[in-house]
Each structure stands twice: as structure tokens, then as C-alpha cells.
Amino acid sequence: MPQRFKRARAQLIELIREKGITNERVLRAMGKVPRHMFLESGLHGRAYEDHALPLILNQTISQPFTVAYQTSLIDAQPREKVLEIGTGSGYQAAVLAELGARVYSIERHEALLQRTNAILDGLGYRVLTRLGDGTKGWSAVGPFDAILVTAGGIEVPQALLEQLREPVEGKPHARLVIPVGGHNGQTMLRITRTGPDSYEEEAFDEFRFVPLVGS
Numbered sequence: 531m532p533q534r535f536k537r538a539r540a541q542l543i544e545l546i547r548e549k550g551i552t553n554e555r556v557l558r559a560m561g562k563v564p565r566h567m568f569l570e571s572g573l574h575g576r577a578y579e580d581h582a583l584p585l586i587l588n589q590t591i592s593q594p595f596t597v598a599y600q601t602s603l604i605d606a607q608p609r610e611k612v613l614e615i616g617t618g619s620g621y622q623a624a625v626l627a628e629l630g631a632r633v634y635s636i637e638r639h640e641a642l643l644q645r646t647n648a649i650l651d652g653l654g655y656r657v658l659t660r661l662g663d664g665t666k667g668w669s670a671v672g673p674f675d676a677i678l679v680t681a682g683g684i685e686v687p688q689a690l691l692e693q694l695r696e697p698v699e700g701k702p703h704a705r706l707v708i709p710v711g712g713h714n715g716q717t718m719l720r721i722t723r724t725g726p727d728s729y730e731e732e733a734f735d736e737f738r739f740v741p742l743v744g745s
């Protein structure tokens with residue numbers, strides 16, 4: 531990996547740490563992923579500012595702090611099977627892959643996905659992606675240890691709850707992290723599957739994501 535931006539990346543990680551992210555595994559993973567490579571070349575110089583930035587088709591790459599926040603809530607463990615909804619730039623998927631998770635990701639925009647697949651491949655990240663409506667999950671490869679939604683929905687899709695695996699002794703419970711709310715902001719929720727028919731919900735801070743568009 532080119533040394534370019536190494537210093538800027540290290541400074542970004544320190545900033546995110548100061549903003550309250552304490553999960554060292556997440557900070558280390560984000561310190562390895564070259565965020566500029568997921569952006570158009572005209573935006574490379576801004577890749578290590580803590581801002582969301584534009585992608586094609588009116589979509590955005592999430593703010594690094596938000597990626598750190600969601601990734602900390604999911605706390606993906608090595609070998610865990612993780613589904614991301616909203617591949618977008620591919621940056622979040624790459625961070626999950628750096629954590630050693632087996633990453634699956636769904637995106638609804640074909641042009642964006644083709645571009646992103648090429649970037650992930652080029653960087654050597656093994657992420658299995660699919661074009662489609664992520665609100666339905668990916669039942670053919672589920673159930674998942676964790677599901678991370680990176681677009682804001684008005685409710686929690688039932689299919690995603692069903693595709694969280696049931697509790698297994700000695701393993702962390704399966705969890706879904708999803709921003710839920712209206713147009714002007716969403717509350718970050720973490721829903722943990724504690725039994726075949728039981729789930730626990732925790733509410734965290736407010737964020738503002740691009741809309742989750744689906745059935």
C-alpha cells in the first residue's frame with residue numbers, strides 16, 4: 531500500500547479516538563484502510579477529513595466517525611459472518627474485512643456496485659456483494675452473526691431480524707445495527723437476538739443517513 535496519506539490517516543484515527551471511540555480493534559482496522567481509494571481522485575485530498583463525501587448517483591460515503599461508531603456497536607469478530615446493507619463506496623465493507631469478518635454486502639445501485647467491486651478487488655479485500663434490495667436480507671447465505679445497515683430506514687425490516695442467527699453457547703449473540711427514523715435524522719439502534727423469539731433493543735445517538743430505499 532502506498533505510503534501516501536499515511537500520516538493524514540493516523541491523524542484521523544486520533545481525532546476519532548478523541549471523539550469517543552475506544553474500540554482499539556476498530557481504530558486499528560480503520561488505520562489500515564486507504565479511504566482515499568474509495569473516492570473519486572478529485573476528492574483524495576479530503577479523504578482523511580472527518581466528513582461524509584459524495585459518491586456517484588447522489589449517494590455518500592459515511593463520515594469516518596460514523597463508520598467507527600457503527601463498527602464499534604457491531605464489534606465484528608474474526609470469522610464472523612457479517613451482512614452489510616448499502617455497499618456504497620465499499621469503505622465500510624473493507625473495514626469489516628480488516629477485522630477478519632466474512633463480509634457480504636448488498637447495494638441497490640448497479641453502476642455504483644460495479645465500480646466498488648473493482649476497487650475492493652484491486653485492494654485485495656474479499657467481500658461478496660450482490661445487487662438488490664437489502665431490506666430483504668440475503669437468506670441464501672444467512673443466518674448472520676451480525677447485520678449492519680448503512681442507510682436510514684423508517685422501520686426495522688423483519689427479514690433482517692429473522693436472518694440473525696439464534697444464540698449458540700460460547701458465541702456472542704447475533705446483532706443488527708440500524709439507524710431508524712425520519713428524513714431529518716435517525717436513532718442508531720442495536721437489536722440483539724437473545725432467543726428464537728426474543729430480541730433486545732438498545733438506542734444510541736442520532737445520525738443522518740441517506741434513505742434506505744426498499745420494500
Ligand code: SAH
Pocket residue numbers: 589590591592615616617618619620621622623636637638639642662663664665680681740741742743744745
Ligand atoms: N456503507 C457505505 C455507505 C453508503 S451510503 C460506504 O461505506 O460507503 C448508503 C448506500 O445504501 C447507498 O449506496 C444506497 O444506494 C444504498 N441503499 C439504500 N437502500 C438500499 C437497499 N434497500 N438495499 C441495498 N442498498 C441500499
